[in-house]
Amino acid sequence: MDFKGFDHPGRPTTGGTRSVKVMIAGGFGTGKTTMVRSVSDIKPLTTEETLTQASAGSDRLIGIADKAETTVSLDFGKISINDTLMLYLFGTPGQERFWFLWNGLFKGALGAVVLVDTRRLASSFRAIEEMERQNVPFVVALNVFPDSKDYPVDEIRDALDISPHIPVVACDARDRASSRDVLVALIRHLQDRSAVALESR
Numbered sequence: 001m002d003f004k005g006f007d008h009p010g011r012p013t014t015g016g017t018r019s020v021k022v023m024i025a026g027g028f029g030t031g032k033t034t035m036v037r038s039v040s041d042i043k044p045l046t047t048e049e050t051l052t053q054a055s056a057g058s059d060r061l062i063g064i065a066d067k068a069e070t071t072v073s074l075d076f077g078k079i080s081i082n083d084t085l086m087l088y089l090f091g092t093p094g095q096e097r098f099w100f101l102w103n104g105l106f107k108g109a110l111g112a113v114v115l116v117d118t119r120r121l122a123s124s125f126r127a128i129e130e131m132e133r134q135n136v137p138f139v140v141a142l143n144v145f146p147d148s149k150d151y152p153v154d155e156i157r158d159a160l161d162i163s164p165h166i167p168v169v170a171c172d173a174r175d176r177a178s179s180r181d182v183l184v185a186l187i188r189h190l191q192d193r194s195a196v197a198l199e200s201r
Contacts, residue, residue: 017086021108022186023136024075024091026115027123031143031173032091033075035115039179040077040089074105079183087183092127106130111190112138113182115173118148121159128160139167139189141182 024032036044075091090105106112112131116124131138140162142148153168162168169185172178 017080017084019086019088020110020187022087022089022183023106023109023112024089024115025112025127025130025138026092026143027117027120027125027127029120030115030117030124032115035113035141035143035171035173035179035182036075036077036089036091038174038176039079039183041079042077044075044077044089046075046091079180081180081184081187085187087187106134106136109136111186112136113186114138114140115143116140116156116160117145118142118151118156119145121156124160128162137186137190137193139169139182139186141173142168142170143173144170 024035026032033046037046074093075089077089077091079087079089081087090109092105114124114127114131128138128140130136140156140160142156156168157164157166167185167189169182171182
């Protein structure tokens with residue numbers, strides 16, 4: 001995959017590594033921290049805290065009763081896709097009470113992955129709305145849990161109300177190779193958008 005000129009399509013590059021900021025977003029308990037941990041080339045920075053009874057009224061654990069920790073600020077990791085492209089990964093907190101942090105986290109992001117748990121599609125509605133509001137290109141990654149049902153992609157698109165041009169891919173956020181494939185799908189999506197934008201000029 002050729003990433004020359006990726007930061008600024010159409011302009012010549014001078015060599016070296018390009019750095020791109022990518023968001024890992026989604027609802028509460030969809031696997032954002034797990035993905036950052038599994039794919040990062042470095043030991044990731046996480047801000048997880050133990051869930052307590054005090055948060056029971058605001059943290060809905062329906063379908064994720066075994067969840068014991070939650071991100072309260074952000075997750076951070078990085079991965080080299082190849083010799084010319086480095087992705088800096090920023091995982092967002094999923095609970096509504098931490099959504100005020102999203103505006104700052106999204107500044108400078110070139111694209112995003114929205115993780116979705118097909119058992120709880122509604123948990124990621126807000127993340128998709130935020131991508132559209134901030135005009136951040138994204139792909140949807142269906143994180144496959146042991147008891148997830150296998151829905152046709154068209155049904156997922158309809159349920160999430162997303163455009164046909166937005167890629168929808170299945171993944172296992174625990175698996176490095178699977179998570180990396182999601183990031184590559186995002187980069188390809190960004191390249192396709194850049195090519196279309198150049199053709200329309």
